[in-house]
Amino acid sequence: MLTVATHNGTFHADDVFAFAVLRAATNGQLELTRSRDDALLAAADVLFDVGGVCDPSRHRYDHHMRDKPMRADGMPFSSVGLVWQDFGRAAIRTLQPGIGEVETDRVWRILDQGVIRDIDISDNGALPSNPGHVALVLESWNPTHAEKDRDENQAFLEAAATAEAIMRRGIAHAFAAVQAMGLVEDAAKTAADPRILLLERKVPWEEAVFELGLDQALYVVRPAGKAWTVSAVPPDKGSFEQRKPLPDAWGGLRDAAMVEASGVADATFCHPALFVCGAVSRDGALALARKAVEA
Numbered sequence: 001m002l003t004v005a006t007h008n009g010t011f012h013a014d015d016v017f018a019f020a021v022l023r024a025a026t027n028g029q030l031e032l033t034r035s036r037d038d039a040l041l042a043a044a045d046v047l048f049d050v051g052g053v054c055d056p057s058r059h060r061y062d063h064h065m066r067d068k069p070m071r072a073d074g075m076p077f078s079s080v081g082l083v084w085q086d087f088g089r090a091a092i093r094t095l096q097p098g099i100g101e102v103e104t105d106r107v108w109r110i111l112d113q114g115v116i117r118d119i120d121i122s123d124n125g126a127l128p129s130n131p132g133h134v135a136l137v138l139e140s141w142n143p144t145h146a147e148k149d150r151d152e153n154q155a156f157l158e159a160a161a162t163a164e165a166i167m168r169r170g171i172a173h174a175f176a177a178v179q180a181m182g183l184v185e186d187a188a189k190t191a192a193d194p195r196i197l198l199l200e201r202k203v204p205w206e207e208a209v210f211e212l213g214l215d216q217a218l219y220v221v222r223p224a225g226k227a228w229t230v231s232a233v234p235p236d237k238g239s240f241e242q243r244k245p246l247p248d249a250w251g252g253l254r255d256a257a258m259v260e261a262s263g264v265a266d267a268t269f270c271h272p273a274l275f276v277c278g279a280v281s282r283d284g285a286l287a288l289a290r291k292a293v294e295a
Helices: 013-025 038-042 079-095 101-123 134-139 152-190 206-211 255-262 282-294
Strands: 002-006 030-034 046-048 196-198 219-224 227-232 267-270 276-279
Touching (some): 002 013, 013 030, 013 046, 013 152, 030 152, 046 079, 079 152, 134 152, 152 196, 255 267
Parallel strands (some): 002 030, 002 046
Antiparallel strands (some): 227 276, 267 276
16 A cells, blocks of 8 residues: 655645546555645655655655756646656556557657646646636635635545546547557558548547658548548648648539539538548548549
8 A cells, every 4th residue: 555645735736636646556555645744744655746855766756946847848847747757657557458558658648748747837837827727627626715614635535536537538538549640550551542541440630640740641531420531631730721622623512513523423522611521432432532632
């Protein structure tokens, strides 16, 4: 049984989330102390957000020093960022059973550069947090002045449960993105034409296209329910433009009109903005993609 400790009193997102990481990493096999008593804190196996020491070799994870521990990009750590370095991978393995080592590292990196870093930044005041920021949401569990009977430690545990739920969903989404990256990479390796990527499953593809540097890709073909779609690849991640828009003559057409304009027997539609079109079948969608390439 691991003993972990942090300060009592008002809690912030970093100590709440750090505890959630530790609890997941140990599969709940830990005991928590929240105190300002130096002797109690010193006795803990893991001490975070208090103590004035950052020494991962002794599992001491404070960041309230003049010489703050810093990330490689120059942003300061908070206690959750420090704890995540050592316990994040174990937390991922608990919350995503069966995940492989390579996938674990990739998921760890996605969360480290996402929600974990965001809490680090917020806690250090490096950037302002809007009212919906995850840090402020978690801190809203602190008892208000009007809640005289609300137990502080119980409030902390309730906030930690929410933090764990956020982490669990973040891991699930990151794992899905990692799996999608593998599928897109495989599609690129087997593509008859590097300008057309064929995915046999409906998975998110845009981030993978840019992460993998698939600069020749123009269209992504994938299933959409019982039909298939052709999506035009944007020039940059998040852009609303396309490297090569679908043919202008298809824009806004549906059903028979789309069949006539495209020459594909089971074509169903083309969006007026020329970024997506569809067909009933896989072969029909591929035919649309090939015609768009040649247009």
